[in-house]
Amino acid sequence: xxxxxxxxxxxxxxxxxxxxxxxxxxxxxxxxxxxxxxxxxxxxxxxxxxxxxxxxxxxxxxxxxxxxxxxxxxxxxxxxxxxxxxxxxxxxxxxxxxxxxxxxxxxxxxxxxxxxxxxxxxxxxxxxxxxxxxxxxxxxxxxxxxxxxxxxxxxxxxxxxxxxxxxxxxxxxxxxxxxxxxxxxxxxxxxxxxxxxxxxxxxxxxxxxxxxxxxxxxxxxxxxxxxxxxxxxxx
Numbered sequence: 001x002x003x004x005x006x007x008x009x010x011x012x013x014x015x016x017x018x019x020x021x022x023x024x025x026x027x028x029x030x031x032x033x034x035x036x037x038x039x040x041x042x043x044x045x046x047x048x049x050x051x052x053x054x055x056x057x058x059x060x061x062x063x064x065x066x067x068x069x070x071x072x073x074x075x076x077x078x079x080x081x082x083x084x085x086x087x088x089x090x091x092x093x094x095x096x097x098x099x100x101x102x103x104x105x106x107x108x109x110x111x112x113x114x115x116x117x118x119x120x121x122x123x124x125x126x127x128x129x130x131x132x133x134x135x136x137x138x139x140x141x142x143x144x145x146x147x148x149x150x151x152x153x154x155x156x157x158x159x160x161x162x163x164x165x166x167x168x169x170x171x172x173x174x175x176x177x178x179x180x181x182x183x184x185x186x187x188x189x190x191x192x193x194x195x196x197x198x199x200x201x202x203x204x205x206x207x208x209x210x211x212x213x214x215x216x217x218x219x220x221x222x223x224x225x226x227x228x229x230x231x232x233x234x235x
Contacts, residue, residue, distance in 0.1 A: 001228065002053060003030040004077065006068035007045050007164075008133055010034065012156040013067070015149075015214035020221035026228075029056050041160075042169050046073055050080035059086040063228050068210065071096030071192075072110060075172040082177065090231040091180040092224060095210050098192045099171050107165040114191045123165075131159035143209040153211055181227040185220070186210045202230050 001021060005011045011032040018028040031052035036044040053062065062081060066074040071093045078088040097110050112119040122132060135157065137150055144150045182196035184205040197203050204223050206212070213220050 001026045001028045001063045001065060001224075002057070003028065004049055004064065004066045004070040004074065005030070005033065006070050007033070007036055007041065007073075008069050008158055008160060009067075009153075010156045010158065012152060013211065013214065015152070016217040017213040017220055017224075020217045021224060024221060024225040026225070027057075029053070031056065039163065039167060041164050041167055042073055042076075045070075046076040046080060046170070049073075049077050053077075053081065053086075054084060057086075059084060061087040061089050063090045063092065063232060064088060065092045065094055065224065065228075066096050067094045067213070068096050069107065072099040072107070072169050072171065075099050075175045075177075076170050078175075078177060079172070088178045090178050090228055091176060092228055092231065093180070093182045093192065093196065094213075094220075094224065095183065095185040095189050096192065098195055099169075099175065100195065101171065103171050103173065104168045105171055106168055110169075111165075115188065126162040126165060129161075131161050132165070133157050133159055144211065144215055146215070149214055153214060179231045181231040183220075183223050183227055185212045202227055 003014055003018060005013050011030045014030050018030050021028045031049060033045055033048045035048040064074050064078060074091050081088050101109055101113065108119060108123060126132060137154065140150045140153060144153065181202040182193050184193040185208040193203055193205060204227055206223060208216060
């Protein structure tokens with residue numbers, strides 16, 4: 001299993017999830033992608049992730065798990081795996097944005113599909129020179145009560161400016177090329193989860209929050225394992 005973190009965080013946002021997944025019998029790799037600091041951001045992320053996987057697991061069959069903003073890039077990482085004769089047996093979107101829309105879609109466009117009002121506010125913030133995520137310790141206290149865990153997440157954040165969110169993404173035309181599933185952890189991802197259901201994918205919804213991998217890795221591991229067992233079994 002390959003865990004791909006959001007481009008807005010580092011791999012530290014997975015917390016103890018990799019260790020918990022290993023107790024379910026998975027071999028897990030969670031590469032830290034940090035070479036995407038200049039345009040094309042998406043292309044650099046996909047290239048760095050693909051190289052990291054080639055170096056760490058070679059051509060072994062993989063299940064790709066993407067969190068949050070890594071979701072739209074999963075197809076391209078999958079295509080890169082196929083290009084080196086490495087089978088992708090399944091995809092799992094973990095509270096993640098889905099790859100959908102026209103081939104010229106940007107992250108702002110995908111955000112608008114999920115929450116028009118929030119996107120308008122965020123776009124104005126970015127257009128005025130702001131960055132996202134710009135959360136503070138106070139912002140996270142409600143979902144992450146433990147101060148040490150909040151500090152871990154804050155240290156893992158990689159805020160981005162407007163050009164990151166307005167860059168056209170490499171969205172696929174012919175995909176998925178393997179079974180896919182969706183694990184929803186927060187209400188902000190109601191629409192992607194609903195879209196996954198319409199596509200006929202296995203979907204699980206848990207009343208948690210976006211960074212539940214940090215605060216409840218045992219629960220998230222159980223659900224990821226269950227979904228992937230079902231998804232890979234369909235392959």
